[in-house]
Every structure is written in C-alpha cells, then in structure tokens.
Amino acid sequence: MNRALYVAKTGLEAQQFRLAAISNNLANANTYGFKAGRAEFDDLLYQNVRMPGAQAGQDPANTLPSGLQLGVGVKAVGVQKIHTQGNLMITDNQLDLAIDGKGFFQVLDPEGNIMYTRDGSFQVNQNGDVVTSSGYLLEPNIQIPPNVTDISIARDGTVFAKEPGVAAPIDLGQIEIAMFINPAGLESVGQNMYYETIASGAPVVNNPNNEDAGALIQGALEASNVNTVEELIGMIEAQRTYEMNSKAISAADGMMQYLNNNV
Amino acid sequence: MDRMLYVSMSGAKEALLSQANNANNLANATTDGFKQDFNQFRAQHVEGPGWHTRSYSMGERPATDFSAGPIKVTGRSLDVATKENGYMAVLTPNGDEAYIRSASMQITADGQLVDVHGNPMLNAAGAPIVLPPVDHFEVGNDGTISVVPAGAPANEVVVLDQLRLVEPDHRQLEKGLDGFIRQKPGNDELGQANIRVINGALEGSNVNTVQALVTMIELTRKYEMQVKMMKTSKDHAGASDKILSIR
16 A cells, blocks of 8 residues: 555654643643653654665666665654753742752652652641642651641751740751652653652652752742743644645545546 | 556656655654655666667655754753754664764663663763763763762862764765664764754754645656556557457
8 A cells, every 4th residue: 555644644643642742731831840741753764665786777787876765754752851940939838848959859659659749739638747739648757736836848858847835946857859860761640740760760869958959948839841832832833744744645645546546 | 568558657656655755754844853865766778679668767765865954942951953064973772873963862870871762872982971960961062061960069060071073974974774874884984073062952853844745746746647648558558459349
C-alpha cells in the first residue's frame, strides 16, 4: 500500500501527542509547584529502497551514486519535565511553604513509600499532623499541638510555635527536603507528586538552606513554571503541522483514487 | 503490448516513493534538529541492442539539506544549539561519533551528560562527559561547561569540560539509515573547531513546509500524468485489438 500514508500518519500522531502535552501544561498553568513538560521527537529509521553503489546498468562502472533511502516518519520520544523555578506567590498562610532553590518536600503515600513534591500548600489533619492538600503526611512528621497560636517556619526548615502564656517558643521539629541529580528523571504520578526512579538517581536529603538545598519561604507558594505564551505558540505550530500532514494523507489518497478511477 | 506502459508505470511508482520521502519531511516539521532530505529523479536508459527509445525514471535521495533551522530560545540551561556551520558530537549506540546541531541534554543518575535519546555527549577529547552533582550548569559560547558544584557557594564556578565542537564540510556529511548524521567514510577525523554555541536554545527542524506542500502537489500531478499515459497505452492496445478483430 502507499508508504506516504503511513509516514504522514506518524506525523499526525506526533502532533496529537504534542498537543496533549501542551494542553496538560496549560491546564496546570495555575497548579502550585507544577513543572511544565516538553514533547520531544525523533525521526525514525530510514529504509534502503536502493543501495548507494548498486548497479544501474549492464556496464559495471555504472553504479548509483546516492541510492534512495526513505524515512519512515517521526515518533514521540517522551515528555521532558523542565525543572526551572516558578514564581513565588505570597499567600501569608502560615502553613504555605515554597522552596526557593533546589529540592522537593517528602510526603508519604498510603503504602508508606516516599513521594516528592514542590507543592507546599500544607494543612493540618484531625490528629494535628501536617499533611498536603490531598491528605498525605509530611515526612518527617510534624505535629502541631491544638492550642498553639503562631507557627513560624524558618528558612532552614525548623518549625516553632507559640503557646498562649508561655514566653519561649516550642520546637515542633525540622522539615527536610530531598534533592536529585536528575530531577527530569522523576516519575510524575499526578497530584503534583513524583516518585524516584533509576534515572533520577537516589535522593540526597538535607535541611533547607544548607549546602545546595533551597531555602523555605513561609507564607508563599511556588506557582507553576508554565510559560503560557510559549505554549500557545507551540499550539499554533502543532495545529498547522497537523493540518499539513493531513494534507499529505489527502494527497496520497487522491493518487490512489486517481489510479482506481482511470486504469 | 506497448512497452510504454512499463515506462509510465516506473514513473508513477517513483512518484509514489518520492511522496513518501516528502511525507517524512512533513512528519518531522517540528522535530528539533531534523534536517530535510532532498529528492530527485534521474533518467535511466534501458541498455541493449538498438536505439535507446526507453528511459525509466529513478528517484533517489542525493543528499540531505544541512542548512540551519530556526533557533528557538527555551531558557533551559541544558539546551544547547550551535551557530554557523558547527556541530556537537554524540556517541551513537554503535559506538561511533555522530553530529547534532541541537541538544536537549539531561544529566543521568550516574552524572553522565546525554542528549534526549540517551546518547552521551562528547567532550573535546572525544570522551563522554561525566559531571559531579551540580547546583548550576552552564555552557559558555565556546562550548565550555562550567558548573557550581553541589553545596558550593553560588559564586564558586568551576570549569569542568568543553563540548566537542566540529565544523565539517557539509558535502562530506551523510544521514545514515538510523537517522544519525555522520561523516562519509574515508574522511579524516575532525578536529576541535572554534565555533559558537547558544545556551538555553534549541534549533528547530529545517523543513520548509511551504516547499514540501508544493512538492506534494507537484508529485501528485506528476503521478496523475503517468497514470494518464498508462491509460493511453491501454486505449492504444484496445484500438490495435479493434483493427485486428474480424468484425
């Protein structure tokens, strides 16, 4: 059957995949701690239809100088997460935390495995534990006693609170953050959470603002790093390329139709 | 039966193949770093006794268009594109060197600098680049890789390595069946060249989509003409049969 049809089909699929990645970025343009993804493509293999150097005639000196190699299309390699810092938005909520610099908060999934996130909109559950907005426990666990008033979280992750009538603040613990050599290799599992993979490397856990770990900013959240203008341009590009590839399918179809109608 | 049918058929078949080549260019219109393939037809005489009255057409890929694509600024420190006629080098799975003009790099868990497909980037000495844990990564405009090691103060920049940058003669480059761009066999190894790179940018595909759409129309019409000739030869055969029929 007609090769061009299948090649153009890969073009359509690639642009569809790209549009899906762009839509996901745009949908999460206001998600705290979200990191944009970029669709990456790769040209597929080439097939040798005519070998360069093959005989072109009966004279042995008559060989093909270049031959014919046909590409078989394009494929999506994957979506690469771009881990650049998002803007900090001041909320003045005592349990809103943003990481200014590298690192991830560690939270526990229901099975007790550690997940990583940049989304620091924490709350307190019925037991007084600090949890994410989805209810996952912060690791290491921080307990907020019921009667405290001011909670203050320093840049280095130490948590203090004031009890009414007590002069000295009480120490509630230490928030730690994890860093990865290749954050782009983390596996996204939704809810702004990531799991460690072989590609990301093992986490290096440290106190915030210590060595290369980012500092904690209390009363602020990290906005998504989605560049909406860039995404919209990508959307235009994806749509037009999609249309061109569908034209290639129509052309291949027209050729077949012409053959069927005339011979 | 007139041989003309076979000549037209070869024309139609080659137009179909060329349409596939053109579709491959269009399919890769947004593949970063892709270089479009040329396509041409050549007349091939049928050799033998008597006059050369028959020439078949033959499609071929004479070369790849190595002109630069558009530079897209991404702002990501691990994205690098080369300027002028420069190329960066990666290590292919076959263990030889291939050249790219656009690299969306990543650092693997063991600190290796690889392109988006996982092929190691090569340094000026032609060896894969390995990085310590870093806080900050930057490529200077001569391909120098400078980093702030993990835990060091932000002003403590360490120069680690330099990307292998080459300036090959485009006529001596070819795209292999695996899509990698290499030097044609028999060329001397390329030395480190003094070319500029842009950090935080990628090079888009150099496919000229307008040209590809026009080529598509041209090939479609060319194909239809061949099919028309096939139909003509069919009519000729029909007419000959009529002359020979008894009544």
